[in-house]
Amino acid sequence: MDQQKEFEILIRKDRDSHREKVWHGNLLGYLEKVKEDPTIVKLAHARIYDIIIKAGVRNIQDTDDPHLKKLYKDESIKIYNFFSDEFYGIEKIISQIVRYCHAASLKGEESRQVLYLMGPVGSGKSSLVEKIHRGLEASDPFYAIEKCPMFEEPLHLIPRHLRKEFEKMLGVHIEGDLCPVCRYRVKEEFKGKYEEFPICTMEFSKRARVGAAVVPPVDPNNQDTSVLIGSEDISKLDLYSEGDPRVLELNGALNVGNRGMVEFIEVFKNEVEYLHCMITATQEKVVPAPGRHGLVYVDTVILAHSNEAEWQKFKSDHTNEAILDRIVVVKVPYNLRLSEEVKIYQKIIRNSDFRAHVAPHTLEISSMFAILSRLEPTNKCDLMTKLKLYNGEEVVEKGRTKKVDVVELREATKREGMGGISTRFIMKALDNSLSDNVAGNCINPINVREALIDMIREADFPDDTRKQYLEYLQDTLHKEYLEILEKEITRAFVYSYQEQAEALFQNYLDHAEAYVNKSKVKDRNTKEDLAPDEGFMKSIEEQIAIIGSSADGFRQEVIAYLWASNRRGEKIDYRSYEPLKEAIEKKLMASVRDLSRVVTKARTRDEEQSEKYGAMVKNLLENGYCTTCVDVVMKYAANHLWKD
Numbered sequence: 001m002d003q004q005k006e007f008e009i010l011i012r013k014d015r016d017s018h019r020e021k022v023w024h025g026n027l028l029g030y031l032e033k034v035k036e037d038p039t040i041v042k043l044a045h046a047r048i049y050d051i052i053i054k055a056g057v058r059n060i061q062d063t064d065d066p067h068l069k070k071l072y073k074d075e076s077i078k079i080y081n082f083f084s085d086e087f088y089g090i091e092k093i094i095s096q097i098v099r100y101c102h103a104a105s106l107k108g109e110e111s112r113q114v115l116y117l118m119g120p121v122g123s124g125k126s127s128l129v130e131k132i133h134r135g136l137e138a139s140d141p142f143y144a145i146e147k148c149p150m151f152e153e154p155l156h157l158i159p160r161h162l163r164k165e166f167e168k169m170l171g172v173h174i175e176g177d178l179c180p181v182c183r184y185r186v187k188e189e190f191k192g193k194y195e196e197f198p199i200c201t202m203e204f205s206k207r208a209r210v211g212a213a214v215v216p217p218v219d220p221n222n223q224d225t226s227v228l229i230g231s232e233d234i235s236k237l238d239l240y241s242e243g244d245p246r247v248l249e250l251n252g253a254l255n256v257g258n259r260g261m262v263e264f265i266e267v268f269k270n271e272v273e274y275l276h277c278m279i280t281a282t283q284e285k286v287v288p289a290p291g292r293h294g295l296v297y298v299d300t301v302i303l304a305h306s307n308e309a310e311w312q313k314f315k316s317d318h319t320n321e322a323i324l325d326r327i328v329v330v331k332v333p334y335n336l337r338l339s340e341e342v343k344i345y346q347k348i349i350r351n352s353d354f355r356a357h358v359a360p361h362t363l364e365i366s367s368m369f370a371i372l373s374r375l376e377p378t379n380k381c382d383l384m385t386k387l388k389l390y391n392g393e394e395v396v397e398k399g400r401t402k403k404v405d406v407v408e409l410r411e412a413t414k415r416e417g418m419g420g421i422s423t424r425f426i427m428k429a430l431d432n433s434l435s436d437n438v439a440g441n442c443i444n445p446i447n448v449r450e451a452l453i454d455m456i457r458e459a460d461f462p463d464d465t466r467k468q469y470l471e472y473l474q475d476t477l478h479k480e481y482l483e484i485l486e487k488e489i490t491r492a493f494v495y496s497y498q499e500q501a502e503a504l505f506q507n508y509l510d511h512a513e514a515y516v517n518k519s520k521v522k523d524r525n526t527k528e529d530l531a532p533d534e535g536f537m538k539s540i541e542e543q544i545a546i547i548g549s550s551a552d553g554f555r556q557e558v559i560a561y562l563w564a565s566n567r568r569g570e571k572i573d574y575r576s577y578e579p580l581k582e583a584i585e586k587k588l589m590a591s592v593r594d595l596s597r598v599v600t601k602a603r604t605r606d607e608e609q610s611e612k613y614g615a616m617v618k619n620l621l622e623n624g625y626c627t628t629c630v631d632v633v634m635k636y637a638a639n640h641l642w643k644d
């Protein structure tokens with residue numbers, strides 16, 4: 001019973017809040033409303049722009065993601081909250097979409113152009129458009145002429161010769177003309193008394209086709225424009241005289257999308273006549289009414305999308321120039337940032353029925369593969385390095401942070417992100433790896449990588465592409481994963497890893513500083529002054545191949561770097577200077593390598609070993625592993641990391 005009450009309350013609340021926003025009246029009443037709040041009069045582009053902006057905007061430099069800030073340090077990119085909780089790594093693309101909406105909302109030339117999203121399969125085009133659809137549906141109701149098939153702006157009722165005066169009185173601009181159906185009703189039903197015409201509020205709805213319409217590619221043998229502009233009801237043609245608007249069925253996509261938006265899926269699959277109709281709708285803001293009923297005013301945002309192949313084909317035909325000139329193209333390539341690619345799969349999994357355990361690094365390794373496949377090679381670094389740089393990470397090479405400018409890397413590419421493995425392909429691999437392992441109900445980097453390898457072998461790729469992809473999976477990612485895994489096992493083995501790393505770091509700093517300043521180190525316990533311990537420093541430095549004469553330079557760099565950070569007021573720890581961090585982590589790894597090896601490979605363990613092994617497994621379980629994947633991963637480590 002209580003539960004029922006709860007349901008009831010929810011339903012009633014929802015109904016009441018709806019009722020508050022519902023309004024019924026006539027044109028006179030509406031004019032009063034406009035006088036009170038002129039912003040209720042809005043053209044479609046401005047409405048959508050306002051919806052996006054209302055959710056909030058941040059500057060990329062004001063986010064708390066240090067990688068992101070670094071990647072875009074010289075660019076001013078905005079983050080739009082409207083999109084940011086569902087779309088990842090495509091901030092620049094989104095800002096182009098919003099820029100279009102803004103320009104169009106100011107009635108610039110763009111308000112008379114089609115917004116066209118072009119990109120590879122699964123790059124998020126449909127989802128972006130869908131998000132705008134949902135934004136409209138969640139927005140406040142809009143005012144429309146009651147029973148108008150196109151939900152017209154009520155101000156259309158005001159005759160031309162009075163508009164100037166009304167515009168002055170209301171502080172709004174009046175654009176557009178009555179549709180033939182309403183014009184007829186004013187004359188016949190209301191005997192010209194348009195001020196009494198009923199006005200009501202309406203809600204955007206894609207399913208009910210109110211202010212939102214979708215046009216899938218139409219069968220080329222049946223390109224009947226009625227899908228776009230409606231038709232004449234043949235059964236009524238006998239009843240009414242020719243030219244009587246009562247025969248009109250203004251239910252085409254461009255009719256019902258009036259006030260909101262019309263989406264064209266795979267737009268260039270349609271015949272040219274079809275596209276002309278779409279272009280006229282934006283360019284002239286009119287569409288022909290079916291039969292002999294003249295032109296109908298429309299105000300809608302036209303969003304089209306398709307893949308690159310279709311675009312190229314269309315573009316190469318010069319007879320299409322007139323259409324091309326009226327299209328704003330926004331390229332939607334794949335995301336190329338590792339951290340964001342992981343978020344994409346987390347989102348898709350969250351929204352799906354996928355309910356298995358996902359072992360640590362599974363999505364990371366899958367995402368690495370997706371991104372590697374999308375990157376263009378460069379002579380400045382290898383692809384894995386490029387991937388990490390694009391992710392805002394620092395890459396250490398020969399004891400130094402690699403100095404490659406990400407902006408330059410990006411600019412040197414031609415069509416990076418426009419090809420490669422799609423999000424859907426990766427999702428399929430995650431599903432496949434689960435169906436191979438139903439009993440464990442767990443997916444992990446190892447079985448996902450296997451699933452990917454199988455899929456690549458079977459898929460229809462050109463030979464050299466397939467070879468390349470297999471190399472990424474079998475070689476690059478295999479190595480990368482082993483590195484990740486060894487680090488992880490070390491962490492699980494080393495009791496209080498963080499503290500030990502920190503202790504090594506402090507110790508190294510003491511000695512390196514004394515070495516650089518040609519002074520002594522005060523022993524923390526005995527307070528004795530000692531000469532800097534070169535043996536100790538070397539044991540750290542050699543981890544990242546700093547040997548012989550290069551050590552001097554390295555020590556100076558470490559001290560100078562940390563000094564500068566300290567002066568900037570930054571907190572210093574073992575992770576502050578990337579090369580040193582790597583050296584310390586490797587040193588720790590080396591220190592337990594023998595232990596790991598013996599303990600993980602052993603078939604029978606003595607008591608002490610068992611205890612160590614147990615503690616390590618417990619650590620892993622606490623860090624996101626489940627009992628299934630801990631087993632898989634440890635076996636994998638025993639077979640691959642510590643080979644005899």
Ligand SMILES: Nc1ncnc2c1ncn2[C@@H]1O[C@H](COP(=O)(O)OP(=O)(O)OP(=O)(O)O)[C@@H](O)[C@H]1O
Pocket residue numbers: 086087088089090119120121122123124125126127128306307335344347348423424
């Ligand atoms: N950058 C991204 N951020 C968040 N989600 C993304 C991103 N790119 C793709 N996706 C997700 O990937 C899935 C596939 O995207 P979507 O269907 O929108 O692609 P599409 O570009 O329309 O592909 P197609 O050309 O095949 O129609 C969706 O679940 C989408 O949300």
Ligand SMILES: [Mg+2]
Pocket residue numbers: 125126127
């Ligand atoms: Mg799509």
